[in-house]
Amino acid sequence: MRIPESRGPLSNALFALLAQAPAEAGTGLDGLYHLAAGQVAGTSDIIGDEDIQLALFCLYELHYSGLAGVSDDWEWEPALIRVRQLVEAPFEAALRAAAHRAAADFELPAGALTSDQVADVLFGLAATDTGPSVSRYVARKAGLDQLREFLIHKSMYQLKEADPHTWAIPRLSGRPKAALVEIQADEYGGGRPERMHSALFARTMRGLGLDVSYGAYVDAVPAVSLASVNLMSLCGLNRRLRGAITGHLAIYEMTSSQPNRFYGNGFRRHGFGADVTHYFDEHVEADAVHEQIAGRDLAGGLVEAEPELLADVLFGATAAMALDGRLSAHLMSSWEAGASSLRAAVPAAA
Structure with missing residues (x-):
C-alpha cells in the first residue's frame, strides 16, 4: 500500500x-x-x-x-x-468500554458453557443489534454515489478479506483450529485465486469504476472505518486475544448473510448484473454455513477447551458490533443529510 x-x-x-x-x-x-x-x-x-x-x-x-x-x-x-x-x-481499553455498553443488558447462562451454548449466546448477541440498517438503505434508497462510498469503506478490509483472522490458525489447536481452517479455505476460494472473496469484491468495485488497488482510498475513509480494521489486526496479531478474534469472526459470520442479500438487491436495483453482485450473493450462501461452524466449532470449541477465554470471545463479538454500529450511524447520518460519508472527494467513476 x-x-x-x-x-x-x-x-x-x-x-x-x-x-x-x-x-x-x-x-x-x-x-x-x-x-x-x-x-x-x-x-x-x-x-x-x-x-x-x-x-x-x-x-x-x-x-x-x-x-x-x-x-x-x-x-x-x-x-x-x-x-x-x-x-x-x-485503543483496546476504549474498545472494551464500547463492547461493555453494547452488551450491557445481555445476561449469560450460569456455569461452564458447552459449545452449543456458546453459539446460542453469540446468536443471542447478534439478535440484540438494533443499530441503523445500512443494508436496508442500500437495498431501497442508496444512489450510485452512495453505493460507491459503501464499497470504498468496505474496501479497507474486503480487499484483504480473511487475513486478520488467519493469524489465529497457529494459535489454536484441535476442533477450533480445524473449524477456522475450513472457514478460511472458503474465504480464499478453495485454492482458486479467482474465487477468493477479496477477488470477488475487487470485481464488484471494478463494476462501479473504482480503483481496486489495495489502500487506494485510504485518504478518503474516516477514522471509524480504519478502527474497524484495526480491531481485527489488534486481536489477530496478539496471541493473548485469540479468543477475541474467534468471537469477532463468529459474530461477523452470524450478522452477514441477510445484509448481503440486501446489498445484492441494492446493486441489482441499479441494473448491475452478476459480475457485480456475485460477491454479495456468494456470502448469502457461504455465511449461512459459516455461522454454524464459527459459532459452535470455532468459538464454542475454543471455550470448551479453554473456558477462561469466554470473556475474550464475547469481547471480540461485542466490540465488532459496537464499531459496526458506529460506522453505520456515520454512514446513515451523512447520507440522510445529503452529505458524503467520506473525508475527501473521490474522482468520478469511469
Whole structure:
C-alpha cells in the first residue's frame, strides 16, 4: 500500500521515520514514542481520532503486505513495536468500554458453557443489534454515489478479506483450529485465486469504476472505518486475544448473510448484473454455513477447551458490533443529510 497523507503530528512523524532505514532512525524513535504518548493522552476519543487510527493502521500494515518504499526491516523493529503497543493499550481499553455498553443488558447462562451454548449466546448477541440498517438503505434508497462510498469503506478490509483472522490458525489447536481452517479455505476460494472473496469484491468495485488497488482510498475513509480494521489486526496479531478474534469472526459470520442479500438487491436495483453482485450473493450462501461452524466449532470449541477465554470471545463479538454500529450511524447520518460519508472527494467513476 502507498503511504497515505498524514492526518496530524503522529502520522506525519511516523511516515517521516519510515522513509529511512531503521539503522538511520537515531533518536527519531524516542521522539516518536514521546509524541505518541502525548497524542493518546490528549485525545478524548481514540476510536474516532483520525491521526491515531491512521498511524495504527499503517503500523499494522507492516505485518501484512507492507508499505511502498518502506524497508521490511521495520516490521519487527523493537522500538517501533513499543510505539504500537503504547497506542494499542488505550485503543483496546476504549474498545472494551464500547463492547461493555453494547452488551450491557445481555445476561449469560450460569456455569461452564458447552459449545452449543456458546453459539446460542453469540446468536443471542447478534439478535440484540438494533443499530441503523445500512443494508436496508442500500437495498431501497442508496444512489450510485452512495453505493460507491459503501464499497470504498468496505474496501479497507474486503480487499484483504480473511487475513486478520488467519493469524489465529497457529494459535489454536484441535476442533477450533480445524473449524477456522475450513472457514478460511472458503474465504480464499478453495485454492482458486479467482474465487477468493477479496477477488470477488475487487470485481464488484471494478463494476462501479473504482480503483481496486489495495489502500487506494485510504485518504478518503474516516477514522471509524480504519478502527474497524484495526480491531481485527489488534486481536489477530496478539496471541493473548485469540479468543477475541474467534468471537469477532463468529459474530461477523452470524450478522452477514441477510445484509448481503440486501446489498445484492441494492446493486441489482441499479441494473448491475452478476459480475457485480456475485460477491454479495456468494456470502448469502457461504455465511449461512459459516455461522454454524464459527459459532459452535470455532468459538464454542475454543471455550470448551479453554473456558477462561469466554470473556475474550464475547469481547471480540461485542466490540465488532459496537464499531459496526458506529460506522453505520456515520454512514446513515451523512447520507440522510445529503452529505458524503467520506473525508475527501473521490474522482468520478469511469
